[in-house]
Amino acid sequence: MISVKSVMKVAALVATFSFIIGYNISAGGREMSSETNALIGKWTKQTTDDCARFYPTNLEFHDGGVYAAPGAVEEGAQWHGGDWDVDGNGLFKLQMANDAMSPLNLMELSPTRFVLSDAADCTVTYVRQD
Amino acid sequence: MENHAQNPDLPQEIIVDQRSDGPLSNLRRPELQNNYQRFTPIFTIKSLKKGAYFMQWRPKGLFWTRYNGTMRIERHGSGVTASGDFYRHNAYTFKSWPTFQIVPNPDPSPSAGIPIFRRSNYECYLRVTQILEFYTFGNSFTMKFEKYDFDTATNSWTNAGLHSAVMSFKTAPSSFPSGATYLEGTLKSPSGVDLGTITMGWVSKYLRKASLEIDRVSASEYPGSNGSGLDWKDVFKAVDWDLNAYQSDTNLTEPSGQSWSDAELHSAMLARRDSSDLDNEWRYHILAVRRLDSTSRGIMYDAFSGDSNNIPREGAAVSSHWTIPNTNTWGTVRGMRFGDADAPYFRTAVHELGHALGLYHNTADNGFMNTTGTIASSPGTFPSNIQWSFNAADAKRLRHMPDPWVRPGVIPFGSSYASAPISPTDAMDLGGPLELRIEPLLDAVPIGAPVRVKMTLTNHSDSAIEVPDHLTLKSEHVTGIVSDPNQTRRSFRSLMRCIEEHEVTVLKPGAKMTGDMTLLRGLDGALFSTPGLHNIAVNLSWEISGITVNVAGSNSVMITPPVDDAHAVAAKATLSEPDLLLTLAIGGDHLEEGIAALDAAMANSVLAPHFAIVKAKQAGRRFGKRKASPSDALKALGSRPVLSQEEANRVAELLDGAPATVLKKAPKTLGKALATASDGNKSVKKIADEMSA
Numbered sequence: 076m077i078s079v080k081s082v083m084k085v086a087a088l089v090a091t092f093s094f095i096i097g098y099n100i101s102a103g104g105r106e107m108s109s110e111t112n113a114l115i116g117k118w119t120k121q122t123t124d125d126c127a128r129f130y131p132t133n134l135e136f137h138d139g140g141v142y143a144a145p146g147a148v149e150e151g152a153q154w155h156g157g158d159w160d161v162d163g164n165g166l167f168k169l170q171m172a173n174d175a176m177s178p179l180n181l182m183e184l185s186p187t188r189f190v191l192s193d194a195a196d197c198t199v200t201y202v203r204q205d
Numbered sequence: 206m207e208n209h210a211q212n213p214d215l216p217q218e219i220i221v222d223q224r225s226d227g228p229l230s231n232l233r234r235p236e237l238q239n240n241y242q243r244f245t246p247i248f249t250i251k252s253l254k255k256g257a258y259f260m261q262w263r264p265k266g267l268f269w270t271r272y273n274g275t276m277r278i279e280r281h282g283s284g285v286t287a288s289g290d291f292y293r294h295n296a297y298t299f300k301s302w303p304t305f306q307i308v309p310n311p312d313p314s315p316s317a318g319i320p321i322f323r324r325s326n327y328e329c330y331l332r333v334t335q336i337l338e339f340y341t342f343g344n345s346f347t348m349k350f351e352k353y354d355f356d357t358a359t360n361s362w363t364n365a366g367l368h369s370a371v372m373s374f375k376t377a378p379s380s381f382p383s384g385a386t387y388l389e390g391t392l393k394s395p396s397g398v399d400l401g402t403i404t405m406g407w408v409s410k411y412l413r414k415a416s417l418e419i420d421r422v423s424a425s426e427y428p429g430s431n432g433s434g435l436d437w438k439d440v441f442k443a444v445d446w447d448l449n450a451y452q453s454d455t456n457l458t459e460p461s462g463q464s465w466s467d468a469e470l471h472s473a474m475l476a477r478r479d480s481s482d483l484d485n486e487w488r489y490h491i492l493a494v495r496r497l498d499s500t501s502r503g504i505m506y507d508a509f510s511g512d513s514n515n516i517p518r519e520g521a522a523v524s525s526h527w528t529i530p531n532t533n534t535w536g537t538v539r540g541m542r543f544g545d546a547d548a549p550y551f552r553t554a555v556h557e558l559g560h561a562l563g564l565y566h567n568t569a570d571n572g573f574m575n576t577t578g579t580i581a582s583s584p585g586t587f588p589s590n591i592q593w594s595f596n597a598a599d600a601k602r603l604r605h606m607p608d609p610w611v612r613p614g615v616i617p618f619g620s621s622y623a624s625a626p627i628s629p630t631d632a633m634d635l636g637g638p639l640e641l642r643i644e645p646l647l648d649a650v651p652i653g654a655p656v657r658v659k660m661t662l663t664n665h666s667d668s669a670i671e672v673p674d675h676l677t678l679k680s681e682h683v684t685g686i687v688s689d690p691n692q693t694r695r696s697f698r699s700l701m702r703c704i705e706e707h708e709v710t711v712l713k714p715g716a717k718m719t720g721d722m723t724l725l726r727g728l729d730g731a732l733f734s735t736p737g738l739h740n741i742a743v744n745l746s747w748e749i750s751g752i753t754v755n756v757a758g759s760n761s762v763m764i765t766p767p768v769d770d771a772h773a774v775a776a777k778a779t780l781s782e783p784d785l786l787l788t789l790a791i792g793g794d795h796l797e798e799g800i801a802a803l804d805a806a807m808a809n810s811v812l813a814p815h816f817a818i819v820k821a822k823q824a825g826r827r828f829g830k831r832k833a834s835p836s837d838a839l840k841a842l843g844s845r846p847v848l849s850q851e852e853a854n855r856v857a858e859l860l861d862g863a864p865a866t867v868l869k870k871a872p873k874t875l876g877k878a879l880a881t882a883s884d885g886n887k888s889v890k891k892i893a894d895e896m897s898a
């Protein structure tokens with residue numbers, strides 16, 4: 076299923092994780108980790124660093140593996156909605172504007188906030204809207 | 206758009222070929238051709254053909270430089286959307302040693318269809334805000350556009366202001382397709398400076414053209430159609446693109462197993478595509494491979510860090526061997542290999558090309574730029590819930606975003622839509638050459654009262670047009686329909702068939718004419734018999750040299766409910782008595798039922814002001830042995846009658862010659878009401894002044 080190259084990429088990213096939960100649950104007809112459930116809902120970007128400008132202000136993670144990013148196209152973000160997943164290894168994937176499932180690190184996840192970091196070491200914090 | 210001329214009886218496209226014998230010899234509608242055989246045409250009707258135009262601007266005083274480009278004209282339900290792009294063109298090349306010659310650089314050949322220009326010569330975008338929307342009786346129209354200059358260093362646009370040109374229809378040079386619309390004008394800067402000559406001539410019914418090469422590995426299917434008869438040509442024809450999609454290589458070598466990295470996709474495109482001259486062709490490339498490293502279904506890899514040659518949006522890829530999850534979300538294709546599921550596989554290929562064309566995800570509907578996952582999760586069964594078209598906003602972008610946004614190799618993928626200009630959807634500030642404005646005298650009218658409506662006909666064209674000499678219900682040119690709050694439609698037209706002569710008058714360019722009508726009943730009964738919002742649609746129709754010309758306008762009026770029992774009883778009398786309409790229209794003492802209903806209305810304080818002029822006319826005119834009585838007329842008018850301009854003029858006629866002593870007894874508010882309604886009419890003002898004296 077996964078090519079040799081992407082497994083190597085995953086391994087490199089996993090090494091940087093600070094927060095990994097290993098067990099899976101099944102929900103919505105697909106394998107879901109507990110991170111998946113914890114991320115469902117509406118989030119707002121808190122980080123204002125320049126490197127975070129490509130991340131959408133609003134993220135809405137839905138059950139069923141799709142997310143929306145209201146206003147993302149207008150603000151010039153590079154994630155406009157599509158598929159999302161946190162796999163069994165804790166790798167956070169978010170369909171980019173060109174459909175690449177860019178791998179991100181989920182650095183921290185709590186009921187009220189999550190922190191991601193990307194390959195360029197940009198760290199972005201989101202807080203729950205409600 | 207509400208009051209714009211709608212010309213329902215005229216074809217949208219009448220092409221006038223001035224090279225032929227008669228000015229109207231190539232009308233495309235046979236029924237109109239018959240008309241022309243019966244009548245001698247004395248004028249021409251012209252409109253803009255939809256499609257792409259080759260456009261050229263020759264700046265004043267510049268021998269060497271000109272600007273070549275295209276203008277795209279789209280027609281749709283609410284009018285016209287138009288946009289254009291200009292590229293610099295050196296008219297000559299100077300050849301140095303040993304020839305030392307000046308050699309002309311040819312312009313593109315208009316007979317070759319939509320011209321393609323060098324990316325590096327890109328100059329500006331034309332955001333067209335005004336253009337001929339329907340048709341003109343004259344030979345010219347004003348075109349206005351904001352000129353957005355492009356900065357190649359920053360890929361950004363700057364608005365250089367609203368430019369304009371009065372474009373005149375000319376005979377197309379022989380290099381253009383037969384029957385091509387051809388226009389010429391002088392381009393004016395925002396401050397009115399002559400910037401030179403601008404010409405545009407029709408070259409294609411399509412707005413844009415491109416090629417799509419699809420290469421594949423032998424194990425992957427060719428994504429050529431959705432399995433139900435919809436192919437690339439159809440998808441893009443729907444947005445006025447002439448897309449030439451074709452399969453080329455069918456046995457690409459897999460560089461490192463079945464799954465391809467973005468870099469491998471990019472190098473395969475460079476190595477295997479049939480041609481790469483993006484300055485001569487808008488060429489896109491799609492690879493169909495078994496699997497993709499970066500994603501499951503498809504990717505427009507030529508973006509962000511995947512664009513290794515810094516020529517953005519040249520290529521995309523789809524994967525045929527992704528297995529669709531075996532869950533209910535995936536409907537009838539659950540568990541299938543993606544390449545075997547024709548519909549979603551082809552959809553993804555179109556979606557990826559959409560990204561290469563500069564489009565982003567759009568979740569407004571289940572159209573091409575929504576994501577597969579979002580559609581599968583949406584109501585309905587996948588893949589039958591796929592919408593096989595682009596969302597309207599994306600279709601507009603494909604038609605009208607600036608060339609550098611859409612064509613490959615200029616603006617990188619990922620810039621905000623807001624960073625580029627795009628034309629407004631309705632290019633017209635003005636309607637057709639003629640506009641009919643419909644304005645109720647009062648926004649709210651009590652139930653049982655007639656509704657007074659003012660009609661204004663304006664000539665927006667630059668030539669004089671023959672129109673009916675009066676805008677009135679007493680001519681058969683005016684007809685209309687009132688829709689009540691339940692959408693029940695009741696029509697109205699003149700009671701006066703053939704009473705008035707059908708005189709015509711000439712409305713000069715920019716001139717207006719006005720007329721009033723008082724609406725109460727129509728052919729199907731009372732027009733305003735229910736409280737609530739009513740729409741009044743008026744059609745003005747007449748003939749010019751054998752062609753029926755229609756101008757339509759509409760507006761709404763609120764009918765308020767009865768305020769008390771007395772009002773309700775009076776309203777019942779006025780709404781149910783058919784003869785009241787005749788009393789209102791022609792007056793006289795002989796219509797007993799009509800008079801009875803009128804008196805019932807006059808006895809009610811709510812309705813009396815609305816019927817006062819009808820009663821006044823009855824009293825103020827002689828009928829049989831009964832003498833005209835100005836003082837009875839004055840009494841009937843009361844203190845605050847509701848009067849149209851036309852009715853105010855009638856009051857002046859009725860009271861003309863009335864003794865000053867009678868006029869002085871009139872309430873001051875009546876003089877004021879007359880003066881307001883008269884809109885400057887001198888005889889009305891005289892009477893009003895005497896009342897106030």
Ligand SMILES: [Zn+2]
Binds near residue numbers: 172173174560
């Ligand atoms: Zn996409």
